[in-house]
Amino acid sequence: MQEAMISKAKQLLADGTVNRVIGWKKGEFAYDITPAIFESAEEIDADFVYDDFTAANVSKYLVKESKKEGKILAFLKPCDTYSLNQLTKEHRVNRENIYVVGIPSDGKLDIEKIKSKGVTGITGVERDGDTLKITTLYGEETMPVADAMSNKCLSCKSKKHVTYDELIGEDGDVIDSDRFDMVEKLENMTSQERYDFWRGELSKCIRCNACRNVCPACTCETCVFDNPNSGVQNKAAADSFEENMFHIIRAFHVAGRCTDCGECSRVCPQNIPLHLLNRKFIKDINSLYGEYQAGADTTSKAPLNEYTTDDCEASIVHERGVE
Amino acid sequence: MLKISLENLGKLFDAVSEKQTLYIPTDREDGASEYKKYESGMKLSKNLNTIRSAKDFFFPQTENLADFKMEGKKIEVIDIREESEDFVIFGVRACDARSFTILDKVFLSEPVDSYYKNRRDHGTVVTMACTKPAETCFCGTFGIDPTAPEGDAACWSDGENLFIQANNEKGQAFIDSVASLLEDGDTAKLDEVKAKTKEILGKLPLANLSTDAFGGDTLMEHFNSEKWAELSESCLGCGTCTFVCPTCQCYDIRDFDTGHGIKRFRCWDSCMYSEFTKMAHGNIRNSQLERFRQRFMHKLVYFPSNNNGEFGCVGCGRCLSKCPISMNIVKVMKALEVK
Numbered sequence: 001m002q003e004a005m006i007s008k009a010k011q012l013l014a015d016g017t018v019n020r021v022i023g024w025k026k027g028e029f030a031y032d033i034t035p036a037i038f039e040s041a042e043e044i045d046a047d048f049v050y051d052d053f054t055a056a057n058v059s060k061y062l063v064k065e066s067k068k069e070g071k072i073l074a075f076l077k078p079c080d081t082y083s084l085n086q087l088t089k090e091h092r093v094n095r096e097n098i099y100v101v102g103i104p105s106d107g108k109l110d111i112e113k114i115k116s117k118g119v120t121g122i123t124g125v126e127r128d129g130d131t132l133k134i135t136t137l138y139g140e141e142t143m144p145v146a147d148a149m150s151n152k153c154l155s156c157k158s159k160k161h162v163t164y165d166e167l168i169g170e171d172g173d174v175i176d177s178d179r180f181d182m183v184e185k186l187e188n189m190t191s192q193e194r195y196d197f198w199r200g201e202l203s204k205c206i207r208c209n210a211c212r213n214v215c216p217a218c219t220c221e222t223c224v225f226d227n228p229n230s231g232v233q234n235k236a237a238a239d240s241f242e243e244n245m246f247h248i249i250r251a252f253h254v255a256g257r258c259t260d261c262g263e264c265s266r267v268c269p270q271n272i273p274l275h276l277l278n279r280k281f282i283k284d285i286n287s288l289y290g291e292y293q294a295g296a297d298t299t300s301k302a303p304l305n306e307y308t309t310d311d312c313e314a315s316i317v318h319e320r321g322v323e
Numbered sequence: 324m325l326k327i328s329l330e331n332l333g334k335l336f337d338a339v340s341e342k343q344t345l346y347i348p349t350d351r352e353d354g355a356s357e358y359k360k361y362e363s364g365m366k367l368s369k370n371l372n373t374i375r376s377a378k379d380f381f382f383p384q385t386e387n388l389a390d391f392k393m394e395g396k397k398i399e400v401i402d403i404r405e406e407s408e409d410f411v412i413f414g415v416r417a418c419d420a421r422s423f424t425i426l427d428k429v430f431l432s433e434p435v436d437s438y439y440k441n442r443r444d445h446g447t448v449v450t451m452a453c454t455k456p457a458e459t460c461f462c463g464t465f466g467i468d469p470t471a472p473e474g475d476a477a478c479w480s481d482g483e484n485l486f487i488q489a490n491n492e493k494g495q496a497f498i499d500s501v502a503s504l505l506e507d508g509d510t511a512k513l514d515e516v517k518a519k520t521k522e523i524l525g526k527l528p529l530a531n532l533s534t535d536a537f538g539g540d541t542l543m544e545h546f547n548s549e550k551w552a553e554l555s556e557s558c559l560g561c562g563t564c565t566f567v568c569p570t571c572q573c574y575d576i577r578d579f580d581t582g583h584g585i586k587r588f589r590c591w592d593s594c595m596y597s598e599f600t601k602m603a604h605g606n607i608r609n610s611q612l613e614r615f616r617q618r619f620m621h622k623l624v625y626f627p628s629n630n631n632g633e634f635g636c637v638g639c640g641r642c643l644s645k646c647p648i649s650m651n652i653v654k655v656m657k658a659l660e661v662k
Contacts, residue, residue, distance in 0.1 A: 121458050136458075137458065206375065213561040222597065226597050235592070269566075271353045
């Protein structure tokens, strides 16, 4: 796949379709890739990589990149295309300046999961069918690929690209995933159990804002929590509940817009399952307003932005006599 | 050397925690480890290091500095400082132990930061030698030997026993307080463990990372490097690297209106944040490039320039593991050292 992508990128650069390419750059180790912009065939040959660790969703970078001069080639995995579509719908990107090449993904690995099994001194990771072969300074290790699979890929919702200019390989389908299982488990808890679960998880937060900054739905130019003039700037929590509230507020803010790309949980240095908050909203929206997948298209009205008389809470507006 | 069997480590912890608050790195449910206040039965983590560094004990993420009460035009300043209790941090790695030396240079030089000094005076640091360094480790680059950690007292494990030695009076007082649990032990097996660890240290992928291209006299060359644009282009501007870093020490001081008065607090700041060093006139580091550059210039150029060549990094590798986009000081050093 990487070879096909490299030659596609070079071809599109050479024929002038695009003047830049956004993808991933290899790092020091087998797994520490960085999203990067490539401007020449030489740069691509030197550093471009697409492998088991290219989990990062590059869609959000297109908010800034698509406003620059010339077209940019973006390699997007199926889940990444939902983010781009949602950004297009919200007029956050200039879609005309983006040339999307859809690429398949058979699931990305999470190095933290490998390390959490006590594997260290990692010098190489190779996928051999369902087995992962890991070379380390302390000898060879193996583990099932599923044990090292990134959480966002374990409950993959779609192998389908919802926007692209061109595809490499065959397109896939929307998957009937088990992504709401844990949400249901939480719903079935007593309120005290649920409270304890979230207090336990959210109290690990160090307010690094990685979840917010990586989130393709969080594209405010200045977040209210960063703005000294907003009156609610929040550099430090006044009490131990404030960082809990931050995440709840953020989940509300992206409700109906979150495509469930899973980046928030992927980047959290404290392994907080933040995506579960968003999934609860998605599940509720589905049951209250009918099935809705943010980012599936660029034209439909979002359930939380629309009013109909058969709305689940239509009576509130009826009673006020607004209709 | 004095030793205690690893099986009896719990007894040692129990004995220490009877007299002082004891913190040890222990495993969480998700497999990561964090320092926690010791309670009987708690197990010492086998992980190489904690996600948050040990700097939290001396320089917490937030702390109150003073209270103000206002009545009419009168402002009363209330000193809320209290003498810290004695406490012990056990199991600190060599990298984090060195970070205290770096933080001391910032907070204990004149004017002395009394909040930091209070905790530093009352804290005893007991370190633990590394036996299984990770690929992300590069403490050797900064002259740290993880098989001979600093700290008030240092410990080594040979898999069966824990050996302990004092590095100063505070450390000796710690050892004296648990002397009845310790016995003299033979270090032959420990010497083998140390030798094996040293062999691995030589094979680490970052073993040859060098600071030769950096230091106080390289300011303009690096500051004006064209490479910052590329290095910083995908930085998310989050604070992960600065918050897990054992040496990052920037803070902000702010007032919080409780409705009954003002609480003046300080909290960690991050040079990666958009309002970092925002002054009355505006922002002096307007772009992410400038803020990103600040972090690495601080560690590799400004800090050594002000501190007799000592770098502001200890090579713990936390930023290498935790940066959401895997951009870090090693990649910056390797890019900048190429002319």
